[in-house]
Amino acid sequence: MQNHHKFTEGEEINSMSQTPNENCDDCPVHNLGNLTKLGINMSQFDFVVALAGNPNTGKSTVFNALTGLRQHTGNWPGKTVTRAEGGFVYGNKRFKLVDLPGTYSLLSTSTDEEVARDFILFGQPDVTVIVVDATRLERNLNLVLQVLEITDRAVVCLNLMDEAQRHNIKVDTRRLAKDLGVPVVAAAARQEEGIPELLKNVYDVASGAYLCRPHRLERTAPRLEKAISVLSGKIKKEFPLLPNTRWIALRLLDGDQKIIDAVKSGELGNLSAKSAAIRAARETTK
Amino acid sequence: MKKGLKKEQSTTTASSKESILSSANTLRWEIGEHVHDSLIESIYADANQIASRAVTLPAGKPRFDFDKKLDTLITSRWFGFPLMFLLLAFVFWLTVEGANIPSALIASLLVDTIHPWLRSVFVLIGSPWWLTGVLVDGVWLAMAWVISVMLPPMAIFFPLFTLLEDFGYLPRGAFNMDSLFRRAGAHGKQSLSMTMGFGCNAAGVVATRIIDSPRERLIAIITNNFSLCNGRWPTQILIASIFFGTLAPPALAGFITAGAVVGVATLGIFFTLVVSWGLSRTLLKGEASSFSLELPPYRPPQLWQTLYTSLIDRTAIVLWRAIVFAAPAGAVIWLVSNIHIGTMSIAEHFINLSNPFGILLGLNGVIIIAYIIAIPANEIVIPTVLMMTVLSTKLSGIGSGAGVMFELNEATAVADVLRAGGWTMLTGLNLMLFSLLHNPCSTTIYTIYKETKSVKWTALATIIPTIMGIVICFLVAQIYRLLFV
Numbered sequence: 001m002q003n004h005h006k007f008t009e010g011e012e013i014n015s016m017s018q019t020p021n022e023n024c025d026d027c028p029v030h031n032l033g034n035l036t037k038l039g040i041n042m043s044q045f046d047f048v049v050a051l052a053g054n055p056n057t058g059k060s061t062v063f064n065a066l067t068g069l070r071q072h073t074g075n076w077p078g079k080t081v082t083r084a085e086g087g088f089v090y091g092n093k094r095f096k097l098v099d100l101p102g103t104y105s106l107l108s109t110s111t112d113e114e115v116a117r118d119f120i121l122f123g124q125p126d127v128t129v130i131v132v133d134a135t136r137l138e139r140n141l142n143l144v145l146q147v148l149e150i151t152d153r154a155v156v157c158l159n160l161m162d163e164a165q166r167h168n169i170k171v172d173t174r175r176l177a178k179d180l181g182v183p184v185v186a187a188a189a190r191q192e193e194g195i196p197e198l199l200k201n202v203y204d205v206a207s208g209a210y211l212c213r214p215h216r217l218e219r220t221a222p223r224l225e226k227a228i229s230v231l232s233g234k235i236k237k238e239f240p241l242l243p244n245t246r247w248i249a250l251r252l253l254d255g256d257q258k259i260i261d262a263v264k265s266g267e268l269g270n271l272s273a274k275s276a277a278i279r280a281a282r283e284t285t286k
Numbered sequence: 287m288k289k290g291l292k293k294e295q296s297t298t299t300a301s302s303k304e305s306i307l308s309s310a311n312t313l314r315w316e317i318g319e320h321v322h323d324s325l326i327e328s329i330y331a332d333a334n335q336i337a338s339r340a341v342t343l344p345a346g347k348p349r350f351d352f353d354k355k356l357d358t359l360i361t362s363r364w365f366g367f368p369l370m371f372l373l374l375a376f377v378f379w380l381t382v383e384g385a386n387i388p389s390a391l392i393a394s395l396l397v398d399t400i401h402p403w404l405r406s407v408f409v410l411i412g413s414p415w416w417l418t419g420v421l422v423d424g425v426w427l428a429m430a431w432v433i434s435v436m437l438p439p440m441a442i443f444f445p446l447f448t449l450l451e452d453f454g455y456l457p458r459g460a461f462n463m464d465s466l467f468r469r470a471g472a473h474g475k476q477s478l479s480m481t482m483g484f485g486c487n488a489a490g491v492v493a494t495r496i497i498d499s500p501r502e503r504l505i506a507i508i509t510n511n512f513s514l515c516n517g518r519w520p521t522q523i524l525i526a527s528i529f530f531g532t533l534a535p536p537a538l539a540g541f542i543t544a545g546a547v548v549g550v551a552t553l554g555i556f557f558t559l560v561v562s563w564g565l566s567r568t569l570l571k572g573e574a575s576s577f578s579l580e581l582p583p584y585r586p587p588q589l590w591q592t593l594y595t596s597l598i599d600r601t602a603i604v605l606w607r608a609i610v611f612a613a614p615a616g617a618v619i620w621l622v623s624n625i626h627i628g629t630m631s632i633a634e635h636f637i638n639l640s641n642p643f644g645i646l647l648g649l650n651g652v653i654i655i656a657y658i659i660a661i662p663a664n665e666i667v668i669p670t671v672l673m674m675t676v677l678s679t680k681l682s683g684i685g686s687g688a689g690v691m692f693e694l695n696e697a698t699a700v701a702d703v704l705r706a707g708g709w710t711m712l713t714g715l716n717l718m719l720f721s722l723l724h725n726p727c728s729t730t731i732y733t734i735y736k737e738t739k740s741v742k743w744t745a746l747a748t749i750i751p752t753i754m755g756i757v758i759c760f761l762v763a764q765i766y767r768l769l770f771v
Contacts, residue, residue, distance in 0.1 A: 056582045101495075107322070112495055135583070138337035145329050163583060168344035176340040190588070215336070217328045224324055227313040234309060238302045252310040254321045260310075263303055 035066070035199060036089040045087060045096040047206040050119055052147055053131035054140050055102030058159045060084075061189040062131055063099040066199070091203050098125065104139075106146045107254075114258070120150050122267070126206045128154045129198070134164035134171050134186070144180065148214035149247045154182045155201045162188040181213040216246070227253055239268055353584055357458070361581075366462040371548060373455070377446045379544035382523055382531075385438035392437065396430035419624060420617050428616025431669035432608045436520045440601045443519060447485070448596040452587035456481055461581065463555075470559045471566025472509075473502035480506070480558055483513030484551075487726055488733040490515075495737075501572045505562050507734055508747040511726040512558040514551050517608070517664030518721050522547045524668060525721075528701045529714030550718050557723070561750065569746075608665035615659055615666050619673055633674065647756060648716040648763025650708065657720070662728045667721070672700065675707035712766045716759045723755030 053059045063069065067086030084099040100119055101112035120128055128151050132140035137158075147154060158173060177184040183201040187194025204210035231249035235242065242248065248268070251259040262268045314321065359365055404426060408418040450456065460481065464474035475497050483490030487510050494506040514522060526546040531539035566572060622632040630638075633655075641651030656670040704713075725748045726734070735744040 107326070137341050138333055141333035141337055142329050145332055163585075170342040172340045172342070176336065179336045179339060215332070217325075217332055221317075221324050223317050224321060227317050231306070231310055231313055234302075234306050238306060249310075250321070250325065252307070253314050253317065254325065255314065260307060263306055266303070 035196075045094040047093060047126040048096045048098065048123065049202055049206070050123065050125035050128045051097060051099045051131060052116055052120065052128055052143070053100075053102055053157075053159075054104055054133060054136075054143055057102065057131045057133040057140065058189045059099055059102060059131045062129070062157060062159065062187075062195075062198070063097060065189055065192050065195050066097055090199050093203065093206070095202070095206070098123070103143065105143060106150070117150075118258070120147060122262075125151070126153060127202050129157055129202060130154055131157045131159050131189075134158045134161050135167055135169055137171060137176075145215065145217060148180065148182065149217060149250075150244055152212050152214050152243060153205050154212060154214065155198065155205055156180060156182055156184045157189075157194070157198055158184055158186045159189050159194075161186045161194070162191065180215050183210060183212075224253070242268070356584060357581060360455070360458045361461050370459055370462060371552070373450070374551065375541075375544045375548045377443065377450070378523070378547045379540050380446060381439050381443045382527060382543045382547075383540045384442045385523070388438040388441075389434055393430070393434040396434055397427065401427060401430065416624075420620050424616040424618075424620030425613045426616070428612040428619065428666070428669055428673075429609050431672070432612040432665060433605065435524065435668055436608055436665060437601070437605055439520050439523055440516065440605065441597060444485075444596040444601050445593050448592045449587045449589075452585065452592055454582045454584045457581055466559055467562065470563040471572070472505045472559075472562040473497045473499065476502065476506040476509075476558075476562070479510060480513050480555070483510045483515060485516060487511055487513065487515045487730040491730060491733045491737055499572075501566075501570050504738065504743055505565050505570055507737060508565065508743065508750065509558045509561050511730065511747065511751050512554040512561070512722070514554055514722060515664070515727075517727065519547075521664070521668050521721050522550055522718055524700070525714050525718050526550075528704065529709075529711055532701070546718070550722055553719075554722050557754070561754075608663055611663035612666045612669060615670065618659070619670060623673075637674065646763070647720070647759040648712045648766065649720060649759060650713065652707065653713075653717055653720070657724060660727075661725070664721070664727050672703055675703055675709075712763060712770075715766075716762055719762065720755050720759050723751050723758060725749075725752045 051059045051063055063084065063086060066088050068088070069084075069086045086097050086099075088095050088097065098119060100116040103113045103116050106113060106117040106120070119125070128147055130144050130147050132144060144154075144156060156176070158171060158176070161171075164171060171186070173184045173186050183205065185194055185198045185201055187198060189195065201210065205212060228246055228249045231252060232245040235245045235248055235252075239245070248259060248263075252263070259268075360369060401422065404422050405418065408422055413421075456478070460474070460477035463477040463480075467474050467476050476494070478496065479490050479493040481490075482493040490510040490513060491507050494503050494510070497503040497506055523543065527539065527543040530546040531543040534542040619633070622636070625632050627635060636655055637651040639651070640654040644650040644652070644654045652671055652674040655674060656667050659670050660667045725731070731744060731748055734747050735741070738744060
């Protein structure tokens with residue numbers, strides 16, 4: 001860890017093994033002195049952060065780097081099948097971090113995909129960090145786009161940059177951030193590189209300092225588009241505070257039983273109320 | 287499900303919620319196209335567009351790709367399986383060779399040095415003989431035995447296995463076995479949950495969550511117990527080195543022992559496949575579903591972190607569990623060995639009762655009782671067997687009195703005790719088989735119930751391996767006696 005890794009042209013990320021200078025203590029950008037790892041102690045917290053991503057992209061490694069926990073990480077897809085939770089303090093705010101099972105999509109019905117989807121939708125995290133594999137960006141984006149359909153507060157952690165570099169793959173993070181409408185942070189979590197930048201961006205999105213304008217899917221079929229706008233209009237009337245009515249409409253049109261049940265039982269109504277409360281709280285802190 | 291739906295519909299009035307759902311239904315028919323497909327198409331199209339704008343791939347000819355070359359070798363049709371067995375055998379060989387000396391050292395410290403000292407302290411402070419018995423000769427010796435028998439092999443085996451895992455070997459092994467599982471009518475990902483079971487069956491059962499179809503998931507849950515777990519590896523290694531390692535000249539003993547353990551583990555994989563095949567043709571009929579398995583890149587393992595996690599998280603936790611279960615077991619063993627009914631102790635009554643059944647299976651009464659005592663944790667089988675054997679054969683010169691877990695100075699002493707207890711090659715072989723084929727430990731049974739929420743499948747997962755163990759041990763005993771006696 002003596003050498004610095006160049007991630008993108010012109011952008012360089014400081015090696016993290018050096019101990020932070022005392023003068024930097026109140027600078028929120030480039031130090032880990034601001035980070036207090038809380039392990040599993042997370043009795044009270046200001047923000048909830050979800051960690052999503054494809055299998056084997058290093059979610060658990062990011063989780064460990066932030067919480068100081070040592071959840072076992074393994075080099076095979078599907079290592080994490082249950083939710084792991086931990087906490088950390090950054091910028092005087094307490095964060096609860098939830099490591100979700102790795103999934104390729106949020107559409108099908110396996111238990112792990114359901115756990116991830118339910119948490120992002122019903123758990124209403126303040127920020128969803130999507131860990132993606134820089135060497136397999138296109139396939140990883142499938143999940144990113146689905147997450148961005150559900151939530152509008154996300155940060156993309158472009159992980160495994162060291163491996164991408166080894167394979168001579170270059171990723172233009174600024175372009176990617178512009179296209180996705182959310183912050184993109186280059187990282188090599190195994191070396192703890194990029195973790196301070198990730199923290200800063202998570203903090204900014206959580207506190208509302210950074211306003212995401214997430215990419216939404218463009219649908220080519222006009223009939224589908226029309227059906228979605230009709231249905232989402234109806235949903236908006238019943239649940240006026242829901243942030244993602246178009247996505248709910250799409251899931252209903254697709255016959256997603258869990259969402260149908262949520263409409264029926266009124267769980268969607270609770271969600272709507274909760275998200276309104278979160279928004280109100282954010283307004284007052286500004 | 288249908289019943290519940292009807293009830294709910296009858297109780298809710300025609301609210302706006304219902305109108306949302308009904309208009310979703312009508313719209314779905316109006317669209318006429320597959321919503322799902324068009325959604326996926328637009329996701330793929332957007333992902334492709336965004337990625338192509340952001341990513342610059344290396345120009346020109348791709349350089350020599352080490353990963354790809356290694357993959358074609360490791361997952362090759364001809365070398366894949368032999369390589370897998372060689373790797374496993376190498377890991378066990380290192381474990382067997384490396385564990386002997388530290389095992390003897392720990393035993394001499396905990397058993398030969400600390401035990402007499404503890405005893406004299408208890409006598410000095412005037413503790414009644416039965417309290418000294420229960421605490422020092424029961425609890426302490428049981429724990430000392432578990433630590434000296436289990437700690438060294440675990441401290442070597444776990445880090446080695448974790449290194450293989452970090453390197454990226456496990457999914458390749460799973461890839462090799464995928465076609466076998468598919469032919470058995472099971473899900474290819476079962477090979478991953480099976481591999482997890484080699485660590486701990488309860489963890490393996492939880493890992494089956496990566497399997498989508500309930501049918502295939504149940505098959506994976508029921509057959510997970512055929513993966514030898516942490517609690518059983520030390521038993522396998524110890525018995526194999528006593529009864530198989532000694533067949534060969536000392537220089538080769540390690541290889542033969544490792545080979546025997548790999549043999550039993552492979553037999554476990556074979557039973558996994560056979561039982562999966564049987565279930566998918568009877569109780570859990572259906573076709574295997576397809577899936578894609580991503581082979582992760584090879585990564586240089588992080589040596590120190592691996593050592594830390596496997597020693598602290600795995601070894602320490604498993605050892606702690608063993609100690610927690612061994613301590614009360616040690617007390618119970620001492621008590622049943624020292625409370626007499628008539629002329630014999632309770633333990634001797636039990637052993638006499640279960641002996642005929644044990645002998646029929648090519649085992650003995652002691653082993654049967656040990657497996658009943660070890661239902662909470664397989665880890666304590668060997669200490670229990672040793673202690674009970676000393677008791678029932680009334681060996682002199684070892685230990686001091688009934689129910690005292692004895693003191694052994696040499697590594698071969700375990701073998702001497704077992705031979706004195708009437709153990710033969712058949713007993714050793716069948717103990718290894720029965721250790722592979724018996725009910726899961728109570729933690730695993732509880733985990734199966736939590737995952738399936740069904741008494742029926744939990745019972746089945748418990749009964750199937752037990753019956754198989756009884757039948758197979760019986761058959762092996764008959765054949766062995768026909769051939770060698």
